[in-house]
Amino acid sequence: MGEDSEAIRVRTLFLSDLHLGTKGCQAGLLLEFLKDYDADTIYLVGDIVDGWQLRSGWYWPQAHNDVVQKLLRKVRKGSHLVYVPGNHDEFLRDYIGTTFGGIEIADSRIHESADGKRYLVIHGDQFDMVVRHARWLAHLGDGAYTFALFVNTGLNRIRRRLGLSYWSLSAWAKLKVKNAVNFIGQFEEFLSDEARRQGADGVICGHIHHAANREIAGLRYLNTGDWVESCTAIVEHYDGRMEVLNYPSLLRARAAAAETRREAPEPMPGRRAVA
Numbered sequence: 001m002g003e004d005s006e007a008i009r010v011r012t013l014f015l016s017d018l019h020l021g022t023k024g025c026q027a028g029l030l031l032e033f034l035k036d037y038d039a040d041t042i043y044l045v046g047d048i049v050d051g052w053q054l055r056s057g058w059y060w061p062q063a064h065n066d067v068v069q070k071l072l073r074k075v076r077k078g079s080h081l082v083y084v085p086g087n088h089d090e091f092l093r094d095y096i097g098t099t100f101g102g103i104e105i106a107d108s109r110i111h112e113s114a115d116g117k118r119y120l121v122i123h124g125d126q127f128d129m130v131v132r133h134a135r136w137l138a139h140l141g142d143g144a145y146t147f148a149l150f151v152n153t154g155l156n157r158i159r160r161r162l163g164l165s166y167w168s169l170s171a172w173a174k175l176k177v178k179n180a181v182n183f184i185g186q187f188e189e190f191l192s193d194e195a196r197r198q199g200a201d202g203v204i205c206g207h208i209h210h211a212a213n214r215e216i217a218g219l220r221y222l223n224t225g226d227w228v229e230s231c232t233a234i235v236e237h238y239d240g241r242m243e244v245l246n247y248p249s250l251l252r253a254r255a256a257a258a259e260t261r262r263e264a265p266e267p268m269p270g271r272r273a274v275a
């Protein structure tokens, strides 16, 4: 084994909203995390590279390169990597269905867990417009809903071609602080509904930078969070159990445990302490 022989191995790792190419990306911490965790399968659940930001000025420090190299090294060592583009890396949506150097690009994917559950893996920006206009769409029925989903993708494509900036649901929701919680709730509900529609048991998405692992009307709603503020990821253990990892609090817990060990009295000579 190579340098990662100390790494914790999980069945699947889900990461989203790294926003590489922006000053906000916590690339240093992310690199540490990638050294700590290895997975059979890695899903990049969108907004990995921020194409919108890169267009308005090149920002690509070495640490961001290191993250990309680290991911590619994992692929070379046998990790299966599926890249599900988001709105900030939607330039990759032109390549859906293709494979680059062992990396599959997919619009969305059904992931089957070790315990036989089916999860819809999707970034989630596809639902921006329905979340934003949920109130009147509800009056117009199913057709309007499908149309809004369709228009949402098309509009962003046009905005990109025209050189406009991306209309961000999370930024917009933050402006309307009072309603932000509602929008998050609505997003979560729409994503769960979509998973149900596709016959899945749950959904694993990103986009709103808000990690979660909860049940919504009988469906498991999981959100990977982001690596701009929260530094979170989802792992699937070998028994199929899904877990949200908050890396900063994980590091704090580790440091506290090390501190306790240091403060503990030395075990009797010739005897090993049983932990």
Ligand SMILES: [Mn+2]
Pocket: 046, 047, 086, 087, 088, 123, 125, 206, 207, 208
């Ligand atoms: Mn997004």
